[in-house]
Amino acid sequence: MIDCLASLARLLGLQYADNSGWDNPMQNIESKLAAMQAEFPFPDEELQRIRRRGWITNWAKKGGIGAEIGVFRGHFSEILLENLRPSKLYLVDHWTLEGSYFDWGDSYTSNNTLPTAFAREEVELRVSKHPDTDVVLIEGDFPECAPAIVEPLDWLYLDANHRYEHVLRHLYAASKLSKPDGVIMGDDWTPDKKHPHHGVFQAVNQFIKREKFELVVAGPAGQWCIRRSTE
Numbered sequence: 001m002i003d004c005l006a007s008l009a010r011l012l013g014l015q016y017a018d019n020s021g022w023d024n025p026m027q028n029i030e031s032k033l034a035a036m037q038a039e040f041p042f043p044d045e046e047l048q049r050i051r052r053r054g055w056i057t058n059w060a061k062k063g064g065i066g067a068e069i070g071v072f073r074g075h076f077s078e079i080l081l082e083n084l085r086p087s088k089l090y091l092v093d094h095w096t097l098e099g100s101y102f103d104w105g106d107s108y109t110s111n112n113t114l115p116t117a118f119a120r121e122e123v124e125l126r127v128s129k130h131p132d133t134d135v136v137l138i139e140g141d142f143p144e145c146a147p148a149i150v151e152p153l154d155w156l157y158l159d160a161n162h163r164y165e166h167v168l169r170h171l172y173a174a175s176k177l178s179k180p181d182g183v184i185m186g187d188d189w190t191p192d193k194k195h196p197h198h199g200v201f202q203a204v205n206q207f208i209k210r211e212k213f214e215l216v217v218a219g220p221a222g223q224w225c226i227r228r229s230t231e
Contacts, residue, residue, distance in 0.1 A: 056223035057083040060155035070160030074123035081130040088134040095120040143173030152179045158186035167203035189224040
């Protein structure tokens with residue numbers, strides 16, 4: 001687990017041996033997160049959309065074991081933790097394997113000035129607010145790092161890539177990791193053929209045509225969910 005007191009003290013910049021500053025650890029966490037947001041602002045419109053994405057968790061098992069593939073700064077990880085209260089959660093991302101900085105060249109990365117280590121530290125801080133969940137961070141490329149996920153999963157949430165061929169690979173890997181009654185959810189469901197994220201829509205539809213899976217729901221805020229077909 002990464003939510004031990006010593007780790008939390010390091011993230012908050014506190015001396016663990018000193019009890020000062022620990023009167024309200026949650027307040028300290030929120031203050032630190034606010035400072036991180038001020039230093040590298042996450043787009044307001046995307047923060048609003050993250051909340052709107054939360055409805056998809058209604059289709060996943062509460063209290064189970066899950067995985068989020070594509071974590072970035074952990075904003076949606078918090079939604080998963082708050083809504084599903086998993087006993088264990090795997091968080092998979094490249095983070096520092098991408099180099100010292102993200103090179104996406106957009107507002108998400110403050111025009112390539114956001115350090116990858118900063119993003120991972122922010123994730124650690126966010127998940128520390130949920131000490132009842134055993135959180136495992138995996139820094140690696142999915143699905144190559146899939147063997148690090150050692151239990152069958154009740155659900156997976158995919159948000160690491162938008163290209164058709166990559167999403168299709170992720171879907172096949174996710175299907176091998178999920179329980180028979182598990183679900184696979186994800187972001188960026190975009191039927192518009194001209195949209196740069198249309199590859200997700202294509203891959204999901206191709207996957208359920210080839211395999212014994214069915215679309216459960218899709219639409220609002222670009223969310224989707226599939227499960228094994230009962231037929």
